[in-house]
Amino acid sequence: MVSKNTEHPEEIEIPEEISGLRMTRQRQEVYRILQQERNHPTANDVFMRVKDRLPNISLATVYNCLEALVQHGIIRQVNFERESSRYCPNLSEHGHFHDQTTGVIHDIDFKPGIRLADLLNLPPGAVIEDVEITLRGKLANI
Amino acid sequence: MVSKNTEHPEEIEIPEEISGLRMTRQRQEVYRILQQERNHPTANDVFMRVKDRLPNISLATVYNCLEALVQHGIIRQVNFERESSRYCPNLSEHGHFHDQTTGVIHDIDFKPGIRLADLLNLPPGAVIEDVEITLRGKLANI
DNA sequence: ATTATAATTGGAATAATTCTTGATTGCGAC
DNA sequence: GTCGCAATCAAGAATTATTCCAATTATAAT
Numbered sequence: 272m273v274s275k276n277t278e279h280p281e282e283i284e285i286p287e288e289i290s291g292l293r294m295t296r297q298r299q300e301v302y303r304i305l306q307q308e309r310n311h312p313t314a315n316d317v318f319m320r321v322k323d324r325l326p327n328i329s330l331a332t333v334y335n336c337l338e339a340l341v342q343h344g345i346i347r348q349v350n351f352e353r354e355s356s357r358y359c360p361n362l363s364e365h366g367h368f369h370d371q372t373t374g375v376i377h378d379i380d381f382k383p384g385i386r387l388a389d390l391l392n393l394p395p396g397a398v399i400e401d402v403e404i405t406l407r408g409k410l411a412n413i
Numbered sequence: 414m415v416s417k418n419t420e421h422p423e424e425i426e427i428p429e430e431i432s433g434l435r436m437t438r439q440r441q442e443v444y445r446i447l448q449q450e451r452n453h454p455t456a457n458d459v460f461m462r463v464k465d466r467l468p469n470i471s472l473a474t475v476y477n478c479l480e481a482l483v484q485h486g487i488i489r490q491v492n493f494e495r496e497s498s499r500y501c502p503n504l505s506e507h508g509h510f511h512d513q514t515t516g517v518i519h520d521i522d523f524k525p526g527i528r529l530a531d532l533l534n535l536p537p538g539a540v541i542e543d544v545e546i547t548l549r550g551k552l553a554n555i
Numbered sequence: 556a557t558t559a560t561a562a563t564t565g566g567a568a569t570a571a572t573t574c575t576t577g578a579t580t581g582c583g584a585c
Numbered sequence: 586g587t588c589g590c591a592a593t594c595a596a597g598a599a600t601t602a603t604t605c606c607a608a609t610t611a612t613a614a615t
Contacts (some may be wrong), residue, residue: 295562295611314602329564334603339562353492353571355602368539380534388548390527394519396553397510403547404533411538437580437593456571471595476572495602497571 292343300324301336302360305346311357311367311376351376351405366404379406434485442466443478444502447488453499453509453518493518493547508546521548 287294294302304312304320312320318333337358340346349357351369357376366379381387388399427441434440446454446462454462460475479500482488491499493511499518508521523529530541 293561293612297563327564329566331565331604332563335563350492350495353495353498353602356495366533368536368541371542377536379536382532382534385532387532387546390524390529390532391508391546391548392522392524393548394510394521394552397548398550398553399510399548400513400550401548403545403549404529405545406530406533406535406539406541406543407545408540408542410536411540435581435592439594469595471597473573473596474594477594495571 289345290343292339292345295336297321297325297328297332298336298339300328301333302340302345305340305358305360309359309361311349311359313355313357315355317358349376349403364402366406368406368408370410371407372409379404431487432485434481434487437478439463439467439470439474440478440481442470443475444482444487447482447500447502451501451503453491453501455497455499457497459500491518491545506544508548510548510550512552513549514551521546 289302292298300321301317304317308316308320314330314333314337317337318328318330321328321333337346337348341348341358344362346358346360347362349359349367351357351367359378361378364381366381368377368379369375370377387402387404393399427436427444429436431444436444442463443459446459450458450462456472456475456479459479460470460472463470463475479488479490483490483500486504488500488502489504491501491509493499493509501520503520506523508523510519510521511517512519529544529546535541
């Protein structure tokens with residue numbers, strides 16, 4: 272089998288298939304960018320970056336790839352207000368802190384042993400499928 | 414039932430001004446609808462409802478009113494994924510549970526004594542201005 | 556190799572929201 | 586009251602992120 276990228280040994284190797292999703296060249300490159308850019312890029316950010324390697328890729332394809340990756344649980348889609356969706360390869364349960372001065376988005380982990388659903392008055396019979404926590408604020412410069 | 418308004422006894426009385434915002438007729442009616450419809454209506458939902466009383470109101474005005482009310486901390490704007498924004502007059506710190514089968518949105522309160530920021534590993538110096546918690550899932554029919 | 560299926564492309568379409576402009580209103584000073 | 590000013594409103598155009606669609610290309614199956 273011919274290695275796809277012997278000529279780029281430092282790069283992340285991405286398998287042919289991840290959790291049942293066929294990893295086409297476009298999906299590979301989109302996914303690679305998310306692995307590298309950990310700053311929660313938008314579809315358009317990804318599009319601009321990916322064009323270095325796939326000059327003919329279309330924005331629609333980037334959207335398709337991102338959706339496929341999200342659907343298969345390989346990446347997460349994150350929304351802030353009604354801004355463009357952002358994407359992130361961190362699958363662990365975590366929240367996001369949106370720094371209003373810099374615009375930077377930080378991943379926020381729970382302190383160990385915390386189960387959010389235990390702290391809320393949920394309606395009886397509620398089965399939680401997904402949780403989203405977003406904090407907005409500033410970083411005091413210390 | 415305590416009548417607050419001699420003309421329309423069942424209706425909510427809305428003051429001339431709330432937290433520095435002049436309550437024009439349009440803003441009053443928009444606000445009244447939010448008080449009555451506790452199901453997190455969208456701007457368009459509000460628009461359709463408010464036309465009963467103000468047939469000439471425009472959608473742009475509804476957006477303006479909602480924004481003014483949000484800006485003055487009189488109502489809250491709530492976003493789910495990238496759907497239309499929804500609006501809610503419940504100002505207490507609370508989250509939202511989005512029932513995926515019915516589409517209904519339930520307000521979720523914290524159990525008493527819970528302070529979310531205590532449970533998270535925030536970046537040093539983070540000053541939280543706003544928190545948003547969204548849960549998605551189903552209600553087991555019991 | 557042929558056929559079938561899935562993915563990609565580019566452009567058009569959509570939908571929520573914002574912007575623009577001109578008209579209207581409310582309100583204080585006179 | 587009315588004059589002037591600022592705020593608000595209305596209507597429609599513009600914007601923007603995203604989705605849809607039809608045609609092409611790539612991959613897989615037979």
